[in-house]
Structure formats: C-alpha cells, structure tokens
Amino acid sequence: MPGEAREHLLARVVDRMAEQGVSALSLRRLAADVGTSHRMLIYHFGSKEGLLVEVVREIESRQRSALSTMEIDPAVQPADAIRGMWRRLADPALWPYERLFFELYGQAVQGYPGTTALLEGVVESWLDLNVELAARRGVPAEVARTHARLGLAVIRGLLLDLLATGDRAGTDAALEAFAAGYEAGLPGLPGPRNGADS
Template identity: 50%
Template sequence: MTDSLSGPRSTGRDALLGRAIGHFAEHGVGDTSLRALAEAIGTSHRMLIYHFGSREGLLAAVVDVVEQGARDTLARMVEEARDDPDPFEAGMRFWHLVTDEALVYGPLFFELSSHAMLGLPHAVDLRERLVTTWLDALVEMWGVRGVPKRAARLQARLDLAVARGLLHDLLLTGDRRAVDAAMRSYARTAVDALVGTP
C-alpha cells in the first residue's frame, strides 16, 4: 500500500508519510502526538509541522494514502475479474490479496474507519468512500458476469459485510486457515446462486 512512499527515490514529505504510516500500522494512531511520532520515526516535530501543518494534516494525508491503496486494489480486482472466466477463482484471488494487505494495514484501516464513524475531521470523507467505492467495484464485478444491477448491488453489500467481518476475525484470531475456509464457502454459495458454474 505504501511502497510508492517508502522506495529509495522517496524524499521529504513522502518519505516521512511512508514512515508514519508504517508506525501507525504497527502501533496504531491512538492519541500519538506529533512529537512522539517524530521521535519514533527518526525526524523532528518541526519537520512534521513543515510538511503537514498539524496532527490533523498528517492524519488526513495518512487517510488519503490508505484510501488510494484501497482504490488501487479495487482497480486491480475489477480488471482481473474481467479476464477470468471463473468468478469463484477471481473472487478468491482478490480475497487473498486483501488479506495479505490486511495483515499489515488492517488495524490501521479499522482504526481510521472508527475515526470516520466518529466524524473526526481527518477521516470524515471516508464515511462515504469506504462503502460506496467498494460497493461500486463489487457491483461492476457481478455485472461483468451478467448479474442484474439490483441483484448485484444487494450481493455487493453482502460481500462487503462478509469480507470485512472475516478480516476483523482474522486480525483478532490470526486464524487465516479458518477465515479462508469461511470465505471459500461463502464465495462458492454466492457464485453458484448468481452465476452458476462457468
């Protein structure tokens, strides 16, 4: 998700943002002050203020990167789904991609989601994007398979709820085997009901 921010060519603002996201992914945002964050990531409070203006400015930048990462993942998912004749396999490939990222960034994603629920300024835009953006992509995936739009939208909401619930389960239990098995069962049922066997 943050590879473009932490590569060898990254300098200044992007490098600091990449390190901040890495720190928050590992330790959470909580009430971390800019001074504490600066010390943890090897920079100065002054540099964080220079690049981001405030803690809220930094958190808004973090939200933008996390959300862009989600959009990039969705774009890959939709593109691959178009080319794969088997919707079950396409869905499971996407699931594995999402779970790999969630093992690193999932706690930060869920923490920022809670900030959006609370209406915190740096995350308020996420209220819409964390649902609508994903629903639209899932509807498109089902639409590619010939599923009528109304049925696709209902299924997309179920897909999103199940996927996020299972990611939450994974992050709490660490039991990827059980979570993957549950997703396989769910995906097989959904595909058979809506599309049938390719």
C-alpha cells in the same frame, strides 16, 4: 502542481509505511524518512489523522484496482475473483494497513476529528466497482449492488476476525463457503445454476 506534489508525497508515505509499519507514527520522523518537512505534511493533509485517512484510501484504491484486473480476465469466474481477493487481503503484509483501516473506520463512525473523510466512498466505491464489473457479465445493476454489499461485508468481517483471532484456517474456510455459494448457485446469488438473472 500542488495536486501532483501531494500524490507523490502520499506515494512515498505509503511506501515508507509498507517498509516500517504504522505503529507509533510520528509525523516529524515520517517527514524526515520521506524527505520532506512536518510543515509540508500538515499543509497537504491537515493533520496526522488526515494523512492516515489518505494512506488507507490509497491502499483501498490499490485493492480495488487489483480486483478490477482479476475480474476483467474472462477466464476468472466471480467465485475465483472472491478467492483471489481474499488471498491478497489476508496476506500478513497488509495487516498493519488493515488494522489502521479498522481503527480509523471506528473513529470516523464516532465523528472523531480528522477521520470522517474516510467515510466518503468507504462502501460506495466498492459497490460501484462491483456493479460495473458485474454488468460485463450480464448481471442487473440492482442485483449486483446487493451482492456487492454482501461480499464487502463478508470480506471485511472476516478480515476483522482474522486480525482479532489470527485464525487463518477458520477464516479461509468461511470465505471458501461463501465463494462456493456463488459456484453452486445459492438462491439469489449469480451462479451456474441460477444464472445472472435469478
């Protein structure tokens, strides 16, 4: 089936990029590395940009799955899930994908051909997941959505900071201050002092 073939091909491309990085990517070399042809990559993904967008979307999907797994565990408090997700995303092994994400995100916002598909769900998919997870803890959807947007902005902003400056200690400290706000129950945030309905 074409859809299945595309998914298998995308998985091989993601694995190859994890091993060799994404710099100076040539579609012909990539095709050879994953056992297909340049023509088949174009057939399935339309262009180099289209392929890169799908790689980023796949990596984002994997990160959402990881967050979902952490949040499903009732022993994991929201602040600990924030910390765990940050540790995962701040791993240098993911930096090439994250640089690619920010590069393509900027191009997509500018309307660069082949990249605008990245904007579909680039925020909403994370908000929807967090609203669903928060509902299991009794947080009203409208409150959860606002907090999810804030959390996404903080983590993406700190990732961009980390990639630009390499200041792991500084970004870790900023993330900890944000997570601690949930634990302490800052006004408007769900925490032990305010409760889910505050």
